[in-house]
Amino acid sequence: MKKLNDAFRALYRGDNLLKMTELRYLPRWLVIVIDVLIVFFSIFLAYFFLKKLNIRVNFASYSLQKRIIIITVNILFMFVFKTYAGIIRHSTFFDFFKILLASGSTLFTLLLINYCFELSVGTSLYLYPSLFLYFFISVSIMFFFRIFTKQFFNMLMDIKGNASKIRVAVVGVGDVSVSLARAIVHNPSYPYQLAGFLTNRSDSNRALLLGHKIYNQEQIVKNQHLIKQFDAVLIIKEIMTKSDLEEWMTFALDRGLKVLKAPSLSKMRDTDLVGGIRQLQIEDLLNRKPIKIENEEVKRRHFEKNVLVTGGAGSIGSEIVRQVAQFAPSLIVVLDQAESPLYELELELLEKFPEQDFKFILADISNSYRLEKVFETYGFSMVYHAAAYKHVPIIEDNPHEAVFVNILGTKNVALLSKKYKVNRFVMVSTDKAVNPTNVMGASKRAAELFVQSLQNSEGNITKFITTRFGNVLGSNGSVIPHFRRQIEKGGPVTITHPDIIRYFMTIPEACELVLQAGTMGNGAEIYVFDMGEPVKILDLAKRMIKLSGYTPDIDIKITFVGLRPGEKLYEELLSNNTTTIPTHHDKIMISKDPYMSFEDIDLLVIQIIKAAVKRNKLEVVRILKNIVPEFISNNSEFELLDHQKSEDLISEDI
Template sequence: MRKLNDAFATLYNGDNIVKLTELRYIPRWIVILIDISIILLSILLSYIFLEKLHVKVNFPEYIVQQRILVIAVNVVFMFVFKTYAGIIRHSTFFDFFKIILSSGSTLITLLGINFATEIWLGKSLFLYPNLFLYFFISVSIMFFFRMFTKQFFNILIDFKGSTSKVRIAVVGVGDASISLARAILHNPNYPYRLEGFLTKRSDSHKALLLGHKIYNIDKFFGDKNLVSQFDAVLIIKEIMTKQELEEWMTCALDNGLKVLKAPTVSKMRDSDLVGGIRQLQIEDLLNRKPIKIENEDIKKRHFQKSVLVTGGAGSIGSEIVRQVAQFNPSLIVVLDQAESPLYELELELLEKFPDQKFKFVLADISNSYRLEKIFEIYQFSMVYHAAAYKHVPLIEENPHEAIFVNVLGTKNLALLSKKYKVNRFVMVSTDKAVNPTNVMGASKRTAELFVQSLQNSDSNITKFITTRFGNVLGSNGSVIPHFRKQIEKGGPVTITHPDIIRYFMTIPEACELVLQAGTMGSGGEIYVFDMGEPVKILDLARRMIKLSGFTPDVDIKIKFIGLRPGEKLYEELLSNNATTIPTHHEKIMISRDPNIGFNEIEILCKQIIKSAVKRDKIQVVTLLKAIVPEFISNNSEFEALDKKNDSLDVIEL
């Protein structure tokens, strides 16, 4: 009622447009009064129409009582079908259907009364044409009133703040696109104004949809004056293929329009539409089709089991924790040596999974004594080993640190998993371990070899599994957040080489495949994931600049800085000597890589760990090249070691 009073007050004061659009709904009693007024008007019109035709009514002496009866019957059915309950400005076909039911029931009831009076009094109380005429007039006026009110508010909403709103064209004319457009039209507080629809169809250019034009994509983008009337295109990503998404994005950006994306209406129910609409990100273009995960198998491996996740505060580790928590394990131990990220994750998980039992452990995986106590206390069923040093240039400068974490840490965890009879040990590796050109990749390949060797070692019952994949979108230190920061600062965007390419995968997708691979095989396998098509980093940078509303090499410069130490132009998922074997999961394959016996790799690992303790960079890398013969340094100080013609004799230190 207060809102209505405010609206009338502002009408009187003259500032009516803004306040009227803020009026959420008219009180129900006012809607009832309006509908009763429409009933009275319909009765009068029907009688006037008959009088003009010189038709005499039955029982003219009871004309007032007849009208009261019609009103009473109609009001009763208005309450039965609650025709007053809907918000008029949001009227739909369902509201019209309720009016039909109410008026139709009134007509049937009055026809019944007519039939009864014919039997008892010899003639009908109402003229039959009068009843049908009243029915059509009342239904028409009630429907017109609601549609007029709805359209009136739409006009006011469009007019309100029109200069400050983003003028958008919704892509598509399907149900999802129309529902999205309706949601924007009916909400005056949204910072968007619907201006039309875009489609590839050529048969809709003369039609109107929700009162707005439908434009063909070719004619629209071919008319610069028309394009200038819009600020952005709005797409629903879920209903488009990757190719369609890229096509629409390219057309919009090339014509100076922003590209916004919105969730489907079903997802809008869970979150506010304004929060759901956002600018299209490069991650949206790199995403692939959702992965089909066999949740039942994964659940059996984790339900009421004790699980350890190392590197649990990192990008991959934390997502593994989140996904494992959905399967109700008895305990999840999250282990990491990064204090602040671990604490932040603890706060997040305790809020998100209040019923799940967690243990957050601050520890270094190179400390075997610390780890053993943890294994002894918690008796793990599953171990996910995601802890690792991964930044190529830093590790190239500090190779001994890679040995402590990537080699010694992995060795400690794998041996303890065997000793305490862990059911499955799943190691997260990298495509940089394949034909490595840097210390980081070679250290991860060494870790792979050690883990594989344990599978057939004496008295082992643990299944040792390795998963190998490429770059993940949004992970700590990945290229996309780095480019985004450079663009925000005005550039330049730095790229190491114009021809460099990389594979990309989302963090949830990578972790889902890690969990899936952890349920497969008999142990000793290296699982490689389908990473899709490689992405040229130069193309990636240009798209990100365009999506940010800038022109590459004009607003934001692109600068080539040369390959970093240890970096190569392209990554591989398989070594030269490897073959792949398909699995029952279309995105997971088994790589058959050469391996080393446990005794041999154990001796080599002891040697390289001793060299790392001495901080002898040359000896560490020399031993890495002995363990991983395919390790050929690139753009690194260690290239000199590859030029030696004499064979390397590895002697026990």
């Protein structure tokens, strides 16, 4: 009652919109009063029509009593079917159905009364046409009242909410674009308002879609004021080519508009489309085609098997765990030395996969005694070795730590896989292992050589497989999260060199290919992945700044800090003296790299571990250069070892 009084008081004072929208629903007593007034009006209207048609009613002297009977019967059935109980502003077909039931029951009762009266007196109390006429009039007006109230409140809510909503222009006029626009219109609770459509076509200028205009780029370029109607453009990535995506992104950002991305239409229900709208991210602009993996073969390798993932709490390892969990293995052992990330992953996985059996083990892979107990206890069928140190500058300063984890740790896991007859051992390597210029890359190449050598070692039945790929988007320490943090702080965005380029792949995509490669081959293969086109880091930074709503070098500065120790301008997936062999999967190739015998690589690994124990940096790197002859240091203190090696070779020639 108080809300209603406030609403009417607002009408008088002029603060109409605010107070009327605060009225959540009409009180039930008011709905009953209005419905009774509708009944009165319907009776009057029915008799008015009869009078205009010059039709004489029966028992005209008892017209008041006859009307009271109609009103009483109708009110009775209103209470029986509770036509007043629904919230008018949210009326549905069910509410209309209750009105039909109440009015239909009223009509049936009045017809019955009329028939009984006719049997007893010989003349009917009401004219039969007048009862049917009353029925249709009353139902129509009650239904109209509810529809009008619903639309009135919706209009008020739209007027109130649109001021704070983002006005979006949907790109495209096809079926998918129209479906998305319709979802925005039908979801008033979301913070978006459809403001029109954008297209490159010129044949739709005068057409309307869902009551909104269609604009093309040429119109907006000629009439810049048109852009003021929009706050953002909404892009559907799945129906666009890479060039179209970049064209519309540039068009929007150059005019100060936000760029929003619709969710994947194949994965989202219509009711979730609007809620899944997100701001376009730099990852979307790489526009890599989705990877298709052969799930049946991958599932067969993991179904009801025990699986170990080392480095399981890292960005790559954790995604491998998530994907393996979908194939219902008997047990997944997640091993990592990082305590907090391991615990956080445990909480996530137990919630996400409540039926899957997990074991979370805190351990260092350089401790072979600790590892052996794990292998002895669980009897693994598949081992994914993702544990590694990967930060180039830090490892350049601490080469002995790279030996302990990347080389000794790999040796421990690989030898135990052989000893306990693991079916397949899959190592996650990096493109930095190809013609390495830093300790991290060289240590991974040494690990590759050791793993390869085990394939033909005495008594081995395990298939040893290596996978090699470039940078992964969003992984720990990767460039995109780093740039994002710098932009959020207002800059500057720091880049090592204006010409530096990198290959990029998403974490799920990389892990899908790791799982796929793990089912292929006979062992000793190094699988390299199709990384697509390389990306210039300077262009990447500029795009990220624009997507954040800033202008490069004006709002956010870009500074060049020089190559870090061990860093090179471009990464390679293949060394100079290798060839590739295609596989049945178009995204996976085999790299035919040189390899070493187990005896030779094992002897060198023992030497480098001894040097690492003594913390002799120069000796560690010198032995590493013997293991990996193509390792030429760049922008590093270890360049002197390369100079010494060159001088020694010259002396030998003389």
